[in-house]
Amino acid sequence: MNTLLNLLINGLSTGMLIFLLASGLTLIFGLMSVLNFAHGGFFAWGAFLGVWLFTVTGNFLLSFIATVIGGMVLGWIVEKILIRPVYGNHIRQLLVTLGGMLVLIELLRVFWGSNPIRAGLPKWLEGSIDVGGVIFIKYRLFVILVGLVIYVMILLLLNKTKIGIMIRAGVDNKEMVQALGINIKGVFSFVFLLGAGMAALGGFLLGPYSGVIFADMGMQYAVLAFIVVIIGGLGSIQGAAVASIIVGLAGAYTAYYYPDLSLAVNMLLLIVILLLRPSGLLGEKGGV
Amino acid sequence: MLRVENLETYIEQFHILQSVTFEVIEGTITVLFGRNGAGKSTTLRTIMGFYHVSRGGVYYKNEKLNGLPTHVIASKGIGYVPEDQGIFQHLTVEETFALAKKEKDPEGEAKAEWMLEIFPDLKKYWHKKSGYLSGGQKQMLAIARAYINSSGLLLIDEPSKGLSPLMVEKLMESIVKIKKKTTILLVEQNFFMSNHIGDYYYMMDDGKIVHQGFMNDLRKDKETVRKYLGIS
């Protein structure tokens, strides 16, 4: 029973972390339909920036906020230079952002060297609480909390404002949105930098999760984030959340009960879900 | 209200509009005629700022429009119904309305209501994705969207395309109604329809204005009609 609970809690929090990594991508890839491979670069930058800021200032919340802002600035630059010219063309997006990813990762090495770096935590988040054999790792509870907050914020943003509609309309027919007096380029930039900010946040939180950060972490988690967005159904933030939790829990339970499957579990999930539901869990069936 | 002077537009290396000049008077319906490929749609698109103007100017309420980005032009109150309807396939009717409604426009709600009155079908499919609407329903949506979004001038590119006679009739009625509130520049091949509702017309051919006058006069001028529209 304790084991089951431990697995549940850890699986859930890992799921939440994955959701944080994927949430930015749901906006950028799911909603705006930009195949952004540099997303992994945003994670890694978020992680390094966060750890560096935390070491320098010693203030976790300040580093938290500054990292998100830093991620947004990065997103703004990337959008302006790389994405602007290639909206609507997936292959070129993929390759341009791949180039961007190379540059971002190498720049990390220029600034912080090529060694892994320890990601620390403030005292109040360190350690774990043992309640009758069930171990609650404080930081993981914190991650679950942040994940929930972000989830609600994105839902509000998409449902209570016109931004979501604008973007979907913009993907369908950019000219026409402009003809409605909407500066769609501005909206796209905004959402892109928001997504980048969220990616940076994900990276920031990922660092202390495992305790180490390294330049190559980006690519690895980028693929994971793409998987989650696809499994969830493009553009569906609820779908991404559900998929993240499934991936998190599946990871925990297979690692415990069927360890031989753990390497393959994400890919098997992806394959099975797509074969059963060709447009993802909460994606729309069939296109227009 | 809208003045187009010596407009020259190139698309890539093709010289499409060649010194087009015309004017749309406030409170009227001005019709742009011409055969396929004459340059009617290009004219509208140029006004909306989709194409770069190489010479000449577009003036709206004496303000120069060319050179401004499309969304700025649109926010001056010009609504646009494109030739291919420009439907947002993945938005529901409701969402399309929400998108079209301007935050600051106090009449937005009333306009939307009125459009639903004129096109009850839209009300019926309020939660349906626009991509699934029938051809005619899409046309209605496009017009409603432009009207709600605009405040002064509507540019409409072939609205009667694909509408049933009953619908065309309704549309005519509604355009006449709309005319009381906005000025309209209409591109229309349906001579019958434009004949009924137009006040003033310009005839385009090969990227140039070749004829113009009052609609009333054109009705009598069988010669011109036959020459450019092939109708007797």
Add this chain to the structure above:
Amino acid sequence: MLILFTQIFIFAIFAMSYDILLGYTGIVSFGHCLFFGIGAYSTAIILNANDNTIGFFLLGIAIAVIAAVLISFLIGMLSLRLQSHFYAMLTLGFSELFLIIAEKWRSMTQGGDGFTFQVPEFLRDRFIFYFFTLISLVLIYILLRTFTSSSVGKVLKAISQNQKRTEALGFKVLHYKIIASVIAGVVAAYSGALYAVTLRFVDPSVFSIETTLDALLMTMIGGVGTLFGPILGSGAVEFIQHYLSELGTEYSIFERWPIFLGLLYIIVILGFPKGIVGTFKSTVIKRKENRKEKEGLLKHSA
């Protein structure tokens, strides 16, 4: 630099096979390395388990081809109905699965570090193998060119532009897509086999997404849907990478040479969206048109 050219030829074959999917059929696959890897592993395993004779080399290729046909057919049947993004991710899933198999089926693949093996005497000479790959490249180019200008090839081009319309004309789109995948898969498997033979070594990195992305990059830089483009693309990518890395060991400003590589990719993709061949073609066409126009004017004035 015989070996550099040999590898360029091999990747050119691989990139051409990708072009059949991407450029000619409009299928985006993130798992094309799957076939490359199957080719590499089949050949390597057969040669390692048996004598290093030409016979077993050919057997390895035969097995690679058969496996590629079966797997591409199966995956195609299962998933080519999916919409593009989903299909791309699904292929990524399959290729990652093969990567895991290559790591975990240690009795067969010797695990993640890979293994070395002996190649036939005849192919051991670098010079001979260089010609062998060159001839392979030329032959496959001709074969694929033939294929793309065949009826099926034309239909593929149509599918890439408007799938629904193609269907309405009476073509069974799924069949054509499967044909394209199978052919692309077989060619990719062949290139994988050659790759293993040049290295005399194989490891699971042949199944990694980087392998697919390399092919994609080569195809894009060379020019999508041109078949000749991927050959140039392969040359360009390999050369650039090779010389940048050389610069990296020689000059300390180039120590972080991947930055320059990334920037170069960005510049090329943004600056030459049609790739080398595409850009060349369109400039030539423009020039021709200009000339025509001038001639026309002359005629008029005359």
Add this chain to the structure above:
Amino acid sequence: MDALLETRNLSISFGEQEVIRDVNFKAPKGKFLSIIGPNGAGKTTLFNLLSGQLSPTKGEIYFKGQNITNLSAAERARMGMGRSFQLTNIFPELTVLENVRLAVQSQRKDFYSILPKPAKYRKQLEEARRLLDMVFLKEKEDYLAINLTHGEKRKLEIAMLLALKPNLLLLDEPTAGISVEEVPVILEVIENIKKDSENTIVLIEHKIEMVLALSDYLVVIFNGELLVEGEPGVIMQDERVQNAYLGGLSHAASGKS
């Protein structure tokens, strides 16, 4: 009468909404049928069902005496059913000629040939040029289809349709967006097809004069149901049709002609 196409209780729903309900209709061989009805009545959907773009929730479709309800769009096309689309639907980045040639190819039964056959190819090109000539597009054969005007695209569509040598032609508003002066051209093309007595044509069209000029038989769809069918003269007088579809305009239009 020998029906080339027949539907039995054909129905389809999207979610709650039943867009086509129990439609039974017959298209006799060699006749010219027009389907009219208000916007959103379900005409295009009916076409989509007939040509296999959608599959019905209920009912059957018979073509040439065979039940084709479960055949794919491609298979139906091969049986001799051709359709045009309400929105233009072409291969934008291919030349005009190549667009038509592809359609010709689909009729030549060498579906899966992976070897080029230049002689055959040349024949297909000839045929394609002939068809382009029929729709007055020959001059533009080297244009990329995307660069045509709307009207030209429609003509191209018809040429592609003709290339299929269909026994049954489904035309969805072939003249929408075509200038008045060009309409006769398309009319001429359609009449050409009609002359071949083998061919059955089903037309969706809102231009009532055109419908009257061409049709042997009218089918009125209203709210997804078959409202009435019959000879044009009879239908035009039907009060229900006038209320639901024609409106006051019909009088004006018919009065004029």
Add this chain to the structure above:
Amino acid sequence: SDSSSSEEEKDTIKIGVLASLTGALEAYGKQTVRGFELGLDYATDGTGEVVGKKIKFIVEDTETKPDVAVKKATKLLEEDEVDFLVGSTSSSDTLAVLPLAKEYKRIMIVEPAAADSITGDNFNPYIFRTGRNSSQDAVAGAAAIAKEGVRIATLAQDNAYGRDGIAAFIEAAKERSAEIVAEVYADPNATDFTANIQSAISEKPDYLYIVWAGSNAPWKQLKDMKVQEKGIKISTAVQDIASLKTMDALIGMEGYSIYYHTLPDNEINDWLVEEHKKRFDGEIPDLFTAGGMTAAIAIVEALKKTEGDTDAQLLIETMEGMEFDSPKGKMKFREEDHQALQSLYSITLENQEGVDHPVPVLIRELDMNETEPPIRNQ
């Protein structure tokens, strides 16, 4: 001048060094290269010459891609006509290059790639390895903790490195009559290792033995799961200094080390530490610096014995069984598989004043006989 330059060529011994200088393993690659350079200086007394011949070395970046490694190695062998190859950082790169050594009949010194199969299944006579292999690691790991009646659980990455490491460890541990109670492998790229840790410690072992390489390590999660507080001791290999900085969760653990600058006690190592600090801004030599140095010393020693003759056959005969001094003390190329037998160090991790990372403190040196691995190339 043509003849003189070719004369010079003839009198120059060229060595090609393959290492990962970019990408995930670049820190290791750079250590090897530094160490190699220092080693040449040391072994030639700063002259850069051995028995009158100049030694020149050329470094190439394998980018941790086997095909690039082969390309670069071929370039070294054909264009630069090197007499020796040294490398490489990753086992895959190294394996890919092995056949070339045989084809071109040149000696290759493997350093620091650790896969057993290099001197096992994929062995060829031109291969000599100065680096330790996974089995030696495992034997050292076992020597550090395995005793009669000790219950051990293992945790490793589910890849070749982890699987080979654990297999060899279990063999060695069983020889020492320890009991293995759980054997757990984790996805090396996973975000969360708590489930694996939980499964490993569910049998309440005395020790949790871990084989792990790479950055994405479970150290912090071990602490989060309160493993040590439950009375389970952790044991693993100590890595490079950068990784040590991330291992503060493991203070107190007992494990082994391949190299840490304070562990070996000999003059060569003193020289290495001294010289390294001098040349590199006060930095201390790291995990694979000593290995790079050892590779250089081995080559120079062999050349001294052959009097500068680079004939591969002669070199093989000379080097088989050759003993030489290294920063890690005496080493010996075993005749059967050319693996250098060497010392490893049983250690415990401690916090030390003024050092920004946990410091491995010597418990005892495991000498080359104690760490001798099984022969696997037959």
